[in-house]
Amino acid sequence: MAAVAQPQSPQQQTLRRRLPFVIAVLVFTAFTLLIRLVWFQSPLDGRVLSYLETIRDANYRQLQSLPGERGNIYDRDGQPLAVNALRYEVGISPSLISNPRRTATQLAAILNLNELDIYNQAISDQQWVLLARPVSAEIGQQIAQLDILGVIVTPIPFRSYPQGTLGAQVIGFVAEDPNGLRGYYGVEGYYEDQLEGRVRSEEVSNIPLDIVNDREVNDRGDDLVLTIDRDIQYLAESELNLAINATGATGGTILIMDPRTGDILAMASYPSFDPNNISATSDPDSFRNPTISNSVEPGSIMKVVTVAAALESGVITPNWTYNDQGIINIGGIDIRNWNRTAAGAVDVTQVLVQSLNVGAATISLTMGPDRFFAMMQEFGFGQPTGVDLQGEEAGLLYVPGDAEYSESLLGTVAFGQGISVTPLQMLTAVNAIANGGLMMQPRIVTQIIDDNQVINSQPTVLGRPISSETAQIVTQMMVRVVQEGVDGNASVPGYTIAGKTGTAQIPTPVGYEENASLASFVGFFPADDPQVSVLVMLERPQGYWGSATAAPVFARLAARLAILLEIPQDAVRLALLGQGGSIDQLAP
Numbered sequence: 001m002a003a004v005a006q007p008q009s010p011q012q013q014t015l016r017r018r019l020p021f022v023i024a025v026l027v028f029t030a031f032t033l034l035i036r037l038v039w040f041q042s043p044l045d046g047r048v049l050s051y052l053e054t055i056r057d058a059n060y061r062q063l064q065s066l067p068g069e070r071g072n073i074y075d076r077d078g079q080p081l082a083v084n085a086l087r088y089e090v091g092i093s094p095s096l097i098s099n100p101r102r103t104a105t106q107l108a109a110i111l112n113l114n115e116l117d118i119y120n121q122a123i124s125d126q127q128w129v130l131l132a133r134p135v136s137a138e139i140g141q142q143i144a145q146l147d148i149l150g151v152i153v154t155p156i157p158f159r160s161y162p163q164g165t166l167g168a169q170v171i172g173f174v175a176e177d178p179n180g181l182r183g184y185y186g187v188e189g190y191y192e193d194q195l196e197g198r199v200r201s202e203e204v205s206n207i208p209l210d211i212v213n214d215r216e217v218n219d220r221g222d223d224l225v226l227t228i229d230r231d232i233q234y235l236a237e238s239e240l241n242l243a244i245n246a247t248g249a250t251g252g253t254i255l256i257m258d259p260r261t262g263d264i265l266a267m268a269s270y271p272s273f274d275p276n277n278i279s280a281t282s283d284p285d286s287f288r289n290p291t292i293s294n295s296v297e298p299g300s301i302m303k304v305v306t307v308a309a310a311l312e313s314g315v316i317t318p319n320w321t322y323n324d325q326g327i328i329n330i331g332g333i334d335i336r337n338w339n340r341t342a343a344g345a346v347d348v349t350q351v352l353v354q355s356l357n358v359g360a361a362t363i364s365l366t367m368g369p370d371r372f373f374a375m376m377q378e379f380g381f382g383q384p385t386g387v388d389l390q391g392e393e394a395g396l397l398y399v400p401g402d403a404e405y406s407e408s409l410l411g412t413v414a415f416g417q418g419i420s421v422t423p424l425q426m427l428t429a430v431n432a433i434a435n436g437g438l439m440m441q442p443r444i445v446t447q448i449i450d451d452n453q454v455i456n457s458q459p460t461v462l463g464r465p466i467s468s469e470t471a472q473i474v475t476q477m478m479v480r481v482v483q484e485g486v487d488g489n490a491s492v493p494g495y496t497i498a499g500k501t502g503t504a505q506i507p508t509p510v511g512y513e514e515n516a517s518l519a520s521f522v523g524f525f526p527a528d529d530p531q532v533s534v535l536v537m538l539e540r541p542q543g544y545w546g547s548a549t550a551a552p553v554f555a556r557l558a559a560r561l562a563i564l565l566e567i568p569q570d571a572v573r574l575a576l577l578g579q580g581g582s583i584d585q586l587a588p
Contacts, residue, residue, distance in 0.1 A: 068197020070159065071221035073171060073187060075230040076446060081171055082188065082275075085160040088140030088153050089133035096150030097122050103148055107131065110142050134158070157181065159188075161275045167233050169289040170226075170267050170444065172390065173275040185287050187224060187444060189390035194222040194448060225447035227263035232256055235560055236266035243553045244270050247541035249519075253291050253423045254557070255535040259431035259524060261459040262440030264387075265532070267291050292385075292392040295420035296537070299504025299546070300338075301522045302416030303352055303360045305429050308474045309375035310363045311348075312466040318473050321347045328358050328365075331407030335361045335415075338503070349477045352500060353485040357415045364414035372410060373399040378465040379429040380439065381421055385462070387442040396420040416504055427535040428462075430522050433475060434498070434530035436468040479527050489551035490521060492558045494569030498530070499523025499554065501546035506539070516540045521550035525558060526570055532561055 073082035090111065097103050100122035108115035111132050121129045134156050135143075144153045159174035159181065172186030183192045198219030236254040244252055249270075256266040269290040273281040281287070288294075310316045326342030328335050337343065337357050343350070351359030364372045376382070382397030397419055398405040412418035424442055432439035441460040448455040466474075478498035482490045490499050502520035505512040519541050524533035534557055536550040543549040561567070568576070 068219045068221060069157070070174070070181060070197055071195040071223045071449075073195075073224045073226065075226055075228050075233075077229065078225070079230045080162050081167060081226065081228070081230070082174075083160050083162060085158055086137055086140075086155045087134035087158055088137065088143075089156055090131045090135060090140070090143055091152045091154070092118075092122055092129050092131060093150045093152065094122050094124050094126060094129065098149065103151065106146055106148070107143065107151070110139060111135065128152075159275075163230065164276065165272055165274050166230065166237065167228055167267070168272050168275045169269055169287070169291075170228060170233075170264075170389070171275065173278050173287070175278065185390055186289060187226065187389065190388050191222075191224060191445065195224065197221045220451075223449040224445050225449065227258075227265065227444055227446050228267070229265050229564075231564055232561065233266040233268065235557065235564065236268040237272075239553055239557050239560075240268045240270050243536075243538060243541075243549070247538055247543055247549050249538040249541040249549075251290070251539040253294075253535070253537045254553070255291055255423050255427050256557070256561070257427055257431060257442065257533050259434035259440065259530050259533045262428075262431070262442045263446070263459075264442055264444050267444075288391055289389065291423045292387060292389055293422070295393055295395045295422055296518055297417055297419065297504045297507060298421050298426050299416040299502035299518060299520060300355045300357075300360075301426065301430070301500050301502035301520055301535075301546075302414070302419070303355065304433065304474060304478060304500045304522075305376070305379055306360050306363055306372075306414045307348060307352060307477065308433055308466050308470055309372065309379070310367055311473060312470045313367055313371055313375065315367045315371070316348055316363060318348060321345055322359065322362050324356055324358050324362075326358060328361050328411065330361055330365060330411030331409070333408035333411065335411050349480055352477050352481050355485065355501065360414040361411035364410050369400050369407075369410050372414070373397070375465065376413065376419075378463060379432065380425055380462060381419065381429065385422075385424055385428050385442050387424060388444050392424075393422055395422055395425055416502060423535055423537055427522060427533060429465075430524070430535075431533055432465055433471045433478070434524040434533050435471070437464050437466045437471045439463050439465055475527055475530075478523070482523070486521075486547045486551050489547055490523060490555050490558075492525070492555055492562065494571070495525050495558065495562060495567075496527040496570055497523055497525045497558065498527040499551075501551055503544065503546045515544075517544050517546075519544065519546040519549045521546055521554045523554055523558070525562075526567065526573065529573070531567055532558075532565060534558065534561070 070084055072080060072084070075081055100119055103122055104115050104119035107113070107118050113131065118131065121131070140153050143151060161171065170186050172184055172188030174181050174183050174188055183189045183195060188195065236256055240252050240254045243249065252270050254266065254268045257264055267289070271286055273286045311318070323345050324343035326337055326340065335357055338355060343354055343356055346354070346356065346359065350356070351363070376397055377399070382395055384392045384394045398409055409418045428439060428442055439462045441462045443457055446457050475498045478500055479496055482497045482499045486501055490497055500522055504518040504520070506516045506518055518537060518539055520535065520537045522535045524530040534554055536553045538549050541549040
């Protein structure tokens with residue numbers, strides 16, 4: 001007997017009618033989710049991806065510029081003058097410190113800080129707290145050895161000058177700026193682009209415990225080898241300090257060069273500063289190098305340039321004479337000799353030996369303004385020497401056609417008044433006489449070392465203002481100056497010295513300073529084969545005259561330089577030359 005179908009309830013009938021619709025919705029939803037899942041796995045648009053990564057990294061990563069190590073600076077013999085070192089800063093992340101009391105006790109003992117202050121900072125709700133900056137490497141290592149979670153010791157690079165104050169104004173210094181360490185003044189400033197390490201950008205974590213792996217090594221800056229000789233620089237600074245103390249001078253400069261190459265062997269000025277502690281320098285002018293940045297009236301040392309220019313121009317000969325009456329008027333200005341006397345009939349050599357202002361003015365007047373000032377420019381006055389040091393000044397030389405030019409300058413410039421020169425300009429000009437007429441560009445860097453590549457700086461000729469014949473004639477005149485005109489104050493036993501004294505007045509906005517002078521001496525030796533030249537300048541010495549104050553300093557320097565540079569005495573050197581030898585054979 002067949003079963004009889006049971007009639008469906010109204011609820012079942014409703015479910016039966018809706019079920020296909022529900023199934024269709026579920027299938028559609030599943031299909032949509034599957035499509036979205038596939039789409040989600042596909043690469044995002046680059047702009048969207050970059051935006052999302054920026055939001056992510058802003059929370060726990062930042063882009064930081066990491067400069068490379070700065071290049072070192074050495075003297076000509078490889079002695080370090082400027083190197084890199086590390087100090088440290090010490091900070092804490094309070095949320096990571098498990099025992100604030102013990103941490104405060106340990107850190108206070110090492111840092112010499114108040115224990116309660118450290119404890120209060122260790123329990124604060126700040127993310128990070130700086131405790132000390134900078135601290136020495138020794139202290140930094142002591143704290144690192146504690147190995148306390150939450151105590152962070154971060155290295156801070158800084159510049160160290162192992163020789164202390166030696167050559168400070170030549171080397172310059174390094175200080176922090178927003179971009180890291182930067183060089184100022186001297187070699188550090190001039191060669192900043194070569195010395196600074198190459199800066200690279202790197203993402204770093206804001207999370208103290210997030211360790212960065214495979215950090216890229218930054219490029220190191222170039223090393224520099226200077227022409228400066230550490231021992232000669234020390235000698236120059238020592239002698240300058242002795243001279244300042246002995247004469248009561250308010251300042252001074254000693255410059256020592258090799259006239260054959262333009263190499264600066266020493267460059268000393270007083271006062272100076274300590275590059276390891278620049279914050280202790282009260283006067284920022286001490287950072288400047290007076291040898292290249294101070295323009296002064298040179299006084300009578302200019303007379304050797306005047307005589308050389310006149311001889312080269314053919315206006316006078318070595319036998320030229322004139323009648324010195326003790327006064328000459330040029331451009332409405334009366335020019336007198338330093339001793340206010342008339343020298344009578346004298347030749348050009350006696351113009352230098354007796355340091356006659358009237359004689360020098362007579363020579364320049366004979367040359368005429370166009371020829372005279374053209375020769376002064378040939379010797380480099382009124383323009384920078386181009387030395388590779390930051391802060392060089394050009395000096396002042398007014399020539400015909402300038403608004404400031406006056407006819408009297410033709411007479412006064414001839415003996416070193418009415419013209420401003422830097423000490424380096426003055427010695428560079430005299431070096432042309434010492435170097436057979438060739439004027440070499442001064443230089444302070446002899447090598448740039450980039451990784452394993454060595455770039456040598458070659459001596460550069462600035463010009464030939466005079467011939468070798470003229471240079472030889474003026475050199476012999478300068479020898480006579482030392483032998484006859486300086487009372488033996490510049491003589492060195494065993495060596496023939498060529499030199500000239502100078503005593504210049506110090507200008508002010510309303511004339512010249514009373515009873516004050518810039519005393520100087522410039523010289524080179526051996527006179528027949530110059531290997532070293534020296535300029536000594538003393539500001540406001542109590543002895544006033546260059547012959548009494550600056551010349552003895554030169555003599556002491558020259559005697560020591562002969563030993564340091566291993567320059568044989570004239571008799572030994574000439575005997576060796578007579579046998580066909582050379583002093584170069586005596587070099588180590």
